[in-house]
Amino acid sequence: MFLRLTLSCALLVTGLTGAAGATANAGAAGAAGAAGATDPARNAQAAPGSQPSCSSPYRIDKTLPNGARWRLCWEMRTIEGLTLTDVTYTPKGGETIGVLRSTALAQIHVPYDSGEPRFHDIGTIGDDAIALKAADCPGGERRNQFVCVTTRARGHGYLKSDGEGVSKSVQGTDLVVFAAFQLGWYTYLVEWAFGDDGAITPRIGATGSLSGFTTTPAHGWPVGVGSTKFEESHNHNVFWRLDFDIDGSRGDVVEQYDFTGSGTSKRKLSRTVFDEETKAVNSRMRWWRVVDSGVRNADRHPVSWEINNLASAEYRGPADEAFTRADLYVTDYRACERLASTNPTPGCGKSVDRYVADEDELTDPVVWVNVGFHHVARDEDADPMPTHWQGFRITPRDVTAKNPY
Amino acid sequence: MRRARIMMAFAVAGATAVVGVLSLVPGEQGSQAAQSVARPPSPGDPLTGDEITRAGQIASATWRSHMTTGRAELLYVERDDDKEAGDRRRADAYIYDYRTDRLVVRTVDLAKGEVVEERTGRGVHPPPSRGEETAAAELLLADPEYGERVRAAHLKAGGRPLVSAADLGLRALTFTPRPGDKVAGACETHRCVRLFVRLPDGSWLDTSRIVVDLSAKKILTLEW
Numbered sequence: 001m002f003l004r005l006t007l008s009c010a011l012l013v014t015g016l017t018g019a020a021g022a023t024a025n026a027g028a029a030g031a032a033g034a035a036g037a038t039d040p041a042r043n044a045q046a047a048p049g050s051q052p053s054c055s056s057p058y059r060i061d062k063t064l065p066n067g068a069r070w071r072l073c074w075e076m077r078t079i080e081g082l083t084l085t086d087v088t089y090t091p092k093g094g095e096t097i098g099v100l101r102s103t104a105l106a107q108i109h110v111p112y113d114s115g116e117p118r119f120h121d122i123g124t125i126g127d128d129a130i131a132l133k134a135a136d137c138p139g140g141e142r143r144n145q146f147v148c149v150t151t152r153a154r155g156h157g158y159l160k161s162d163g164e165g166v167s168k169s170v171q172g173t174d175l176v177v178f179a180a181f182q183l184g185w186y187t188y189l190v191e192w193a194f195g196d197d198g199a200i201t202p203r204i205g206a207t208g209s210l211s212g213f214t215t216t217p218a219h220g221w222p223v224g225v226g227s228t229k230f231e232e233s234h235n236h237n238v239f240w241r242l243d244f245d246i247d248g249s250r251g252d253v254v255e256q257y258d259f260t261g262s263g264t265s266k267r268k269l270s271r272t273v274f275d276e277e278t279k280a281v282n283s284r285m286r287w288w289r290v291v292d293s294g295v296r297n298a299d300r301h302p303v304s305w306e307i308n309n310l311a312s313a314e315y316r317g318p319a320d321e322a323f324t325r326a327d328l329y330v331t332d333y334r335a336c337e338r339l340a341s342t343n344p345t346p347g348c349g350k351s352v353d354r355y356v357a358d359e360d361e362l363t364d365p366v367v368w369v370n371v372g373f374h375h376v377a378r379d380e381d382a383d384p385m386p387t388h389w390q391g392f393r394i395t396p397r398d399v400t401a402k403n404p405y
Numbered sequence: 406m407r408r409a410r411i412m413m414a415f416a417v418a419g420a421t422a423v424v425g426v427l428s429l430v431p432g433e434q435g436s437q438a439a440q441s442v443a444r445p446p447s448p449g450d451p452l453t454g455d456e457i458t459r460a461g462q463i464a465s466a467t468w469r470s471h472m473t474t475g476r477a478e479l480l481y482v483e484r485d486d487d488k489e490a491g492d493r494r495r496a497d498a499y500i501y502d503y504r505t506d507r508l509v510v511r512t513v514d515l516a517k518g519e520v521v522e523e524r525t526g527r528g529v530h531p532p533p534s535r536g537e538e539t540a541a542a543e544l545l546l547a548d549p550e551y552g553e554r555v556r557a558a559h560l561k562a563g564g565r566p567l568v569s570a571a572d573l574g575l576r577a578l579t580f581t582p583r584p585g586d587k588v589a590g591a592c593e594t595h596r597c598v599r600l601f602v603r604l605p606d607g608s609w610l611d612t613s614r615i616v617v618d619l620s621a622k623k624i625l626t627l628e629w
Contacts, residue, residue, distance in 0.1 A: 053449030053492065075451045079532055083552055085449055085486070103487055115426045117613045117628040119599070123532035123578045124481065184601040212611065249488070262551045320584050335487035337525075342579055344499070346508050346526025 031397040052086040057143045062175045064151065064196040067092035068405050070175050072100075072194075074147055079344060080104040081125035082147065082179040089198055091400045097295070098245055099305065103202065105190060106241040106352070106368060107340040108183070109324065111317060112211075113233040120342045121183050130180040130187070130321050138178070148178040157197060157405050170405050172196055182213075185209040189387060190365060197404045200305070203391025204238050204354040206375070209383050223378050231377035235315045237324055238390060239340035239352070242367045246292035246303060249364045253293060254330045259285045274365070277356040279326035282309055288328060289397055290367065298401035305399070309392045313372035326370065331355045333364040340368055448492035456496060457482045464498030464511040464520060472577055477502045480534035485512050495521070499531050503620050506594045532599045535575035541577055541600045541617035542570035548624045550617065555602065563605030574603030580616045588616075588625050595620035 035312050052059050054073035063069040069090040077083045083104040090096040129146040140150020152174050159169035178191035187208030193201040212230040214220070220230030236268035246252050256272040267285075280288070291304035309327055317324035323341045329352045330336060336348035337355050349355045373390040380386060396404070446453055452460070460482045471477035478501055485495035494515040501508055508529045512522035533541070544565075546552040559567040567573070577598040583587045589597060596619040602610045614624040 009488075053447055055444075055447040055450060058447075058450050073449045074447075075484065078483050083486075102486065116627070117599075118583075119578060120581070121578065123576065124534065125532075127535065128576070182576075209609075211613075212609070213613065241486075333488070335485075335489065342530065342532075342581060344508075344531030346510060346529045347525040348524075350529070401494065 006071060026156040029375055034090045036100050052088070054086070060175075060177060061235060062149070062151070062194075064173045064175060066157070066170065066173070066196045068196040068198065068404065070194040071096075072177070074143065074177060075142075076126045076129055076146055076179070077104065078124050078126040079122065080106070080338065081122075081181055082131065082177070084177065084258040087194075087200075089194075089396075089399070091198060091404050092196075094400055097303065097399070098247055099200070101243040101249065103192070103240060103242045105204070106239040106338065107237070107323075107342070108188065108204070109235070109237040109239070109317075109321070109341060111235055111237075111315070111321075112215075114215050117213075118357065121186075121188075122339060122342070123183070125181045125188075126170045128181045128183055130182055133222070136180070137178070146179055148176070150176050150178070152176050152193070154193075154195060166270075174201070182208070184213055198396035198399050200394040201391060202240050202242075202369075202394070203389050205387040205389045206236055206373075207385050209329065210377055210381055210385055218283060223366040223377050223379060223381070231381075233374065233376045235313065235372050235374050236390065237315050237317075237370060239323075240369045240371075240392075241338070241340070242369065242394075244290040244305065244365065244367060245307070246290060247295045248334070251292045251294040252365050253291050254288060254290060254362065254367065256280055256286065258283065261363075274362060275331050276361055277331050278329070278352065278359070279356050280316060280326045280328045280330075282312060284310070288367075289396075290365065297398050299398070301401070302396040303343050304397045306395045306397045307367065307369065307392065308395070309369055309371060311371065311390065311392065313374040315372035315374070322353040324370070324372075328370065329353070329356055329368040330362060331366045331368065332362050333366050334362045337366070340370070444455055446494070448494065452482065452484045452496055456494065459518075460496035460498055460513040460515060461611070463513045464496075465500060468500055468502075471502065471504070474599060476504045478534065478536055480531060499534075501596060501615060503596060506596065506605060528594050529621075530579045530581070530596060532579055537596075537598060537619060538575040538577040538600070539570050540619060541598050542575050542602070544574060544617050544619075544624060545600060545602075545615070546570060551624060555610065557608060559604055565622075572605075576601040576603075578616075586627075587627055589618075591621065592616065592618060592625075597625075 031150040038211055052071050052073045058073050061071045072087040073085045074098040074136040075083045083102060085102040088098050089094050110121055111118040131145045132142050132148055137148035137150055140148050142148055154172035154174050157172035158169060159168040171194050174193040176193050181188045185208055186206050189205035191203060211229055215230050215232040217230055220232045223229055223231045244252055254274045258270045259267040260270055263266045287306055287308045289306040291302050293302045295303040297303055312327055315324055336345040340352040343350050369392055371392055373391050446570045461479050465479050468477050480499040480501055482498045485497045496513045496515060498511045503505045506527055507525050510524045513518045546555060577600050580592055580597040580599045584591045597616050600612055600617055602612055615625045616627060618625055
């Protein structure tokens with residue numbers, strides 16, 4: 001059962017824009033949600049123990065040109081491969097705040113369109129990491145051969161004209177942590193980008209080679225000369241596990257936002273607070289956020305990170321692959337729940353749809369994001385196949401009280 | 406589409422595959438382990454090679470006789486990252502008992518030097534280890550029909566005869582049968598893997614219908 005709150009437009013304006021006065025405070029309290037309402041508000045800061053717990057060469061500490069700083073640890077785990085832990089963000093001129101306790105891939109499910117084969121590509125992928133050459137890590141440094149830590153231009157952070165022909169603008173920069181894995185004929189590029197605006201972009205690129213599986217025209221696309229060989233279409237359903245610990249594990253709540261109204265002039269905000277383990281599907285204009293109501297920015301708004309997953313192909317598999325039937329899951333933290341399917345730990349659920357089935361109360365939420373990509377081969381995919389990317393965005397919402405630049 | 410086993414064709418995937426330098430050589434775990442250093446590791450550092458070795462020895466102390474006879478195998482050792490364990494250095498050793506088809510995960514507290522937790526279960530299959538990849542390839546090569554086909558493909562791709570499984574690039578994934586699978590239904594509990602085989606020219610054999618049952622030491626050919 002969810003605690004469902006529908007806010008009026010008036011409350012939306014006051015509560016989420018932080019207008020001054022008593023109404024604004026009431027609104028902020030409303031936006032804080034039910035959980036953690038009794039916590040004394042804390043200013044955004046790092047919780048005890050949220051500093052990276054690792055040392056060189058596993059520690060990454062990067063201050064980007066605008067002054068934003070990201071600190072985290074990396075580990076090449078045998079099963080999940082590249083895993084990032086103890087991720088903290090320090091906005092320009094602000095206090096450090098813990099964001100993620102850990103994040104890693106949780107599955108790459110690859111079903112082919114004829115119905116077979118169907119692969120769960122997460123094997124011991126840590127052992128399949130590709131030793132990177134200097135050219136594979138442009139402008140960055142390689143850690144233990146397998147991990148690239150670099151920065152990358154992201155385009156305009158903003159651009160604004162004052163109307164007098166003078167404009168001001170800034171270029172955005174990402175810290176990028178990246179590794180490549182050879183899983184059969186595919187090469188997977190696994191990366192997380194940490195922006196100077198506080199955003200996180202997990203994504204995975206598939207390159208290497210097509211499988212070479214041939215099929216009928218109904219399930220494939222002609223490759224090579226003529227129309228005799230049909231390469232079989234397939235999905236890459238990629239799952240990420242994200243253990244958010246905003247300022248420590250205490251006080252984190254996951255909310256879903258919808259904006260009702262279609263074919264009408266008005267849109268109305270609807271907020272659903274997940275107080276039990278659950279699953280959710282994508283919807284246009286829908287997004288989620290992990291919010292710590294006990295941590296406020298300078299405008300007294302609760303600090304949160306927003307998750308947007310609208311780029312997914314939204315693959316839905318057969319009944320025995322029920323884990324594919326939602327785009328986001330929220331579970332209560334359990335160390336044994338590591339993969340979205342073929343989970344490797346005895347005494348634990350086998351897949352993420354089972355983790356949420358008992359609807360336990362959420363005290364320390366873990367978010368699982370499922371992003372699908374349907375790959376219909378084309379002539380351009382001739383070897384070596386150009387990279388196709390899939391991922392999602394995690395953006396700060398009220399982490400800083402003003403433009404992070 | 407039903408295909409007779411004899412019809413299986415080793416189609417080559419991406420005949421001109423070009424990929425980066427691979428770490429596909431079967432062998433001891435440890436290429437990803439923290440480099441051995443004079444100072445002790447920080448709590449969030451990966452396990453060192455020494456820690457992996459020590460955790461494996463502690464976890465498998467009562468399993469040695471089973472391991473020497475091949476009835477059980479230490480698959481690998483992972484750092485235990487349970488945040489409720491705080492800063493304690495702990496390691497999870499994955500042991501598979503093929504005789505009873507049980508997975509045993511033993512958590513070793515490295516400071517105490519002892520097993521502090523054990524979980525066991527049937528039908529739970531973590532990813533195949535390097536040793537299991539080699540064992541699966543040896544079973545494939547021992548199969549009269551498939552073995553001959555692999556050798557022929559290797560000779561054609563590399564211009565030299567195949568000596569052992571070590572000549573092949575290997576990758577294995579856990580195989581989970583679909584409901585009602587008539588050929589591989591035993592893989593619900595048996596330890597079954599799909600094997601990907603890479604030839605010296607960088608191409609991959611189409612082994613998508615082949616499943617290796619490591620518990621029964623059998624090759625299965627899927628029907629679809």
